[in-house]
Amino acid sequence: KAGVTQTPRYLIKTRGQQVTLSCSPISGHRSVSWYQQTPGQGLQFLFEYFSETQRNKGNFPGRFSGRQFSNSRSEMNVSTLELGDSALYLCASSLGQGKSGHEQYFGPGTRLTVT
Amino acid sequence: AQTVTQSQPEMSVQEAETVTLSCTYDTSESDYYLFWYKQPPSRQMILVIRQEAYKQQNATENRFSVNFQKAAKSFSLKISDSQLGDAAMYFCAYRGPPLQGGSEKLVFGKGTKLTVNP
Numbered sequence: 187k188a189g190v191t192q193t194p195r196y197l198i199k200t201r202g203q204q205v206t207l208s209c210s211p212i213s214g215h216r217s218v219s220w221y222q223q224t225p226g227q228g229l230q231f232l233f234e235y236f237s238e239t240q241r242n243k244g245n246f247p248g249r250f251s252g253r254q255f256s257n258s259r260s261e262m263n264v265s266t267l268e269l270g271d272s273a274l275y276l277c278a279s280s281l282g283q284g285k286s287g288h289e290q291y292f293g294p295g296t297r298l299t300v301t
Numbered sequence: 302a303q304t305v306t307q308s309q310p311e312m313s314v315q316e317a318e319t320v321t322l323s324c325t326y327d328t329s330e331s332d333y334y335l336f337w338y339k340q341p342p343s344r345q346m347i348l349v350i351r352q353e354a355y356k357q358q359n360a361t362e363n364r365f366s367v368n369f370q371k372a373a374k375s376f377s378l379k380i381s382d383s384q385l386g387d388a389a390m391y392f393c394a395y396r397g398p399p400l401q402g403g404s405e406k407l408v409f410g411k412g413t414k415l416t417v418n419p
């Protein structure tokens with residue numbers, strides 16, 4: 187089975203721009219979660235989607251949004267980029283239900299640099 | 302809110318020796334999951350081991366084992382026969398109760414950077 191894939195792997199944007207990151211989960215996985223990783227704050231939960239519905243949301247401003255498609259692929263969008271949004275954005279997928287569904291598998295991440 | 306604390310920002314171990322990474326957490330729940338993830342320099346996060354809170358037996362995966370002390374809210378990771386490939390950041394993570402339709406949000410500790418010396 188192919189693992190979690192994220193595109194693009196690297197991105198450089200300018201302050202004020204917007205960006206869209208994509209995540210394709212492992213085949214059969216219905217839950218996709220997004221995390222932001224920075225040296226200062228560590229790993230912080232952004233949001234989680236299951237069957238196209240947002241199931242949970244972290245404490246991030248409304249500039250951060252996401253969605254999930256019927257094939258479970260997910261996108262996250264950041265509008266009006268700020269320098270502090272520079273981070274590694276990680277996507278994780280899981281089955282989403284049942285006891286075996288609680289293991290999350292991570293993608294390689296998208297490194298976003300805001301200048 | 303649940304919190305996860307890793308008190309050792311960095312650790313080092315000699316190849317073939319044993320090292321223990323510490324993790325404590327805070328929760329009011331009685332049922333939950335705990336995980337150790339490994340993030341090598343290439344940045345791909347890999348699940349190392351998981352523990353269900355309702356299980357008293359400590360989880361083991363080859364050279365990796367945990368010491369789960371529920372009352373003390375402690376969840377340490379022991380790596381035996383350390384190998385050069387074990388060098389990485391190690392993150393302890395908490396996941397809340399397995400409610401039907403419930404969130405699978407992970408709460409992570411700050412991580413421990415493990416160096417393996419040849």
